[in-house]
Amino acid sequence: MLNTKVARGLLLGAAALGALAGSVASASAQGVVNVYTNREPGLYSATLDEFTKATGIKVNAIFSEQGLAERIKAEGENSPADVLITVDIGRIQEALDLGIAQPVRSEAVAAAVPAHLRHPEGLWTALSMRARAVYASKERVKDTAITYEGLADPKWKGKICTRSFQHQYNIALVAAMIVKHGEAKTEEWLKGVKANLAKKPSGGDRDVAKDILAGVCDIGLGNTYYVGLMTNGTNPDQKKWAEAINVILPTFENGGTHVNVSGIVLAKNAPNRDNAVKLIEYMTSPEAQRVFADVNYEYPVRAGIAINPLVKSFGELKMENMSLAEVAKNRAKASALVDKVGFDR
Structure with a gap:
């Protein structure tokens, strides 16, 4: 800082x-x-x-x-x-x-x-820009590549942590999913991710890393820049949270990473x-x-x-070339779908 x-x-x-x-x-x-x-x-x-x-x-x-x-x-x-x-x-x-x-x-x-x-x-x-990344346990997760769609795979049942999906960071991701796949497929995706949650959505992105260290979950969603703030900040506990995770830059199927x-x-x-x-x-x-x-x-x-060396260590950012103006237009639909599937309940 x-x-x-x-x-x-x-x-x-x-x-x-x-x-x-x-x-x-x-x-x-x-x-x-x-x-x-x-x-x-x-x-x-x-x-x-x-x-x-x-x-x-x-x-x-x-x-x-x-x-x-x-x-x-x-x-x-x-x-x-x-x-x-x-x-x-x-x-x-x-x-x-x-x-x-x-x-x-x-x-x-x-x-x-x-x-x-x-x-x-x-x-x-x-x-x-910041990428909506996957934080993954260094100890328990061997995957080096994950798609956003893959977060609904039953292999992750009971292993995902996240902050509220009504938070603006996640709403943007859901809106991008609507742009990419439409409302019906996005609803099914939300149901699949919800079924894989280890706990009720809570806290913030840093808390995802904290929960991974504690063994509450194995993977979760978080913005890339938080890892830099945790790693190089003054809070010793947050340094430990950052040390417990690998950062994976997910992509959409046949696409790039959401930013x-x-x-x-x-x-x-x-x-x-x-x-x-x-x-x-x-x-x-x-x-x-x-x-x-x-x-x-x-x-x-x-x-x-x-790029900052720490951020560069996450790997090459292959950005999804999706109009963010289109993402913005679909935020209301995204919020309605999150409520419809009861994601945060």
Whole structure:
């Protein structure tokens, strides 16, 4: 993680942004861009600082885990927000559903980010990726390749752990399964995975690794970056959880690995639109993409960027080239199917 001084500086920027909310004139000042983000400040502070050094544009940032898209909606034409940085295709879609985004037409972004990781009309672009992986016991699982469809195989009966399937990470996976196979086959798949659960879904992705170490289950679903956070964090217990698992990059049958993204949206009423576009372009530049890859244990969306060595050790990411915009459209259906089969009960 980045040093506390930098993170504190970003939070002080949040205080400044609060003051901006009461003054459209202040928000419209030259040389400023106002960022709303629900990603932890430490994940972006170094990148935003480098952007200021490169452009002279000051970044004011406000962090909150929840409610920022709704806040921008409520602020309306007087919102000081220039961009929203958020995580998960579901939250990105929520911003679009609230009508708070405007399109970005940028040759630099189009050249840096593959089309399936951008909105077809330019309403959002991905900044970084994480794979929805399988955590597998080093002691008890000899498999080195698993498909998502294979999680419903009875061979795993009583051996799978997962967080709630209504959580945004799993909803995105189910939505991708609908895009790939349709609702009927996805429902059957959910029933099969549910039949293989070792326990009722609970906790988070790190808890899956914890349960595997404890022998509660043999495999489970988890995002790739959590392994980096556990391995190189300060919690000795989490280091042990990470040491107990291998990371397998599953694929769809005859396809690739499902990825989710962090993304950026240009606010509909951005008072500093030109500066905001410059920030979006910078966030997809090689300099910024290297930070996402090395510091955040994520996959860069731009080709040719070195991946963190730990993440690289998971094997080559053969990404499913599925439009995430299509995944987003199927989230409601995915949620309904999860409830229909009683997955979390």
